[in-house]
Amino acid sequence: MKPQPKSGVLDIEIYVPGKSRAPEGIKLHKLSSNETPLGPPPAAVEAARQALLHLEQYPDGQASDLKAAIAEVHGLNPKNILCGNGSDELLGLLCQCYLGPGDEAIHTEHGFLVYGIQIRAAGATPVVAPEKDRTADVDAILARVTEKTKLVFLANPNNPTGTYLPFDEVRRLQAGLPGNVVLVLDAAYAEYVRRNDYGAGVELVSATDNVVMTRTFSKIYGLAGLRVGWLYGPETIVSTLDRVRGPFNLNAAAIAAGAAAARDRAFVEEAARFNAEWLEWTAKALEGLGLEVTPSVGNFLLVHFDDAAGRGAAEADAFLTERGFIMRRVAGYGFPNALRMSIGTEEANRGAVAALAEFLGRSS
């Protein structure tokens, strides 16, 4: 007999991240992982550099300074915050602590791939709720709740669609769930959203005892390489996850850089402004080429190649890669004929549009 992993684990498809290479000698414009084109905040780089001088020491297992910075900036109590090695880790901890064999967890049709992976890794069953107009559908989610349901994942805004659910709808979702079901609001892209009817979830977490919100420093804060995420939730849930996490789940450079980045509010404001400007420009330019683009409030666009263009995403991807523009294939998310493009530098955005115009045989 050979060792066998627990049931369900071998059904998991390996998560393949966005490509990060261009052909030799071609300038790389990596637009495949929704990273910021603006780099990390200089204050965070300096804080990380200082932390590297003490590598012989374990990091602070409580990540106290990082929690304090997050609490200060968002007006929260540090007791309600848990930091993770990226928000991916926190999503996994939620599954580890709240799911087991026989349980179900719901996510939406085009939801973030990590949900399905972590639900299966916990031995539970993912239940997929269809979307409406590539947007989460509260009624479809609620219709799938059974007595086996323990978690509901909602990425808001969602990756890879870039669509969002207005706060009233999120509130309606929470109100419709049984009290023992934890609603996970994954707000990885919250800082980019400029809509009055959007809320990342802070108010809902504060007002209820079955909602958590996850956030990340990987996107607008420019620290994807250090892996820093955080969760805001009721003390009982935070303390549950706290027991199961690795004792030193964040490294010292991540804690120091995260705290410095959290406090650099001017950096985030400028990054949000830059993104809004280029998100709009890029969406319009792509539509001008006859491509369908899903309306996005994040830092990326889902670009469809179906009817308008007549040629497929795979060909477009190969054409773009040859020219150094690396985008994300999203077949694994249920979009075989689309590419996800992160908003990049001005040069990258203009260059990608020009390359797509060439691909389609049109002028940009």
Ligand code: PMP
């Ligand atoms: N949630 C969503 C919706 C994401 O798109 C991502 C990053 N791709 C994450 C969570 C994970 O972010 P990280 O682990 O880098 O914090």
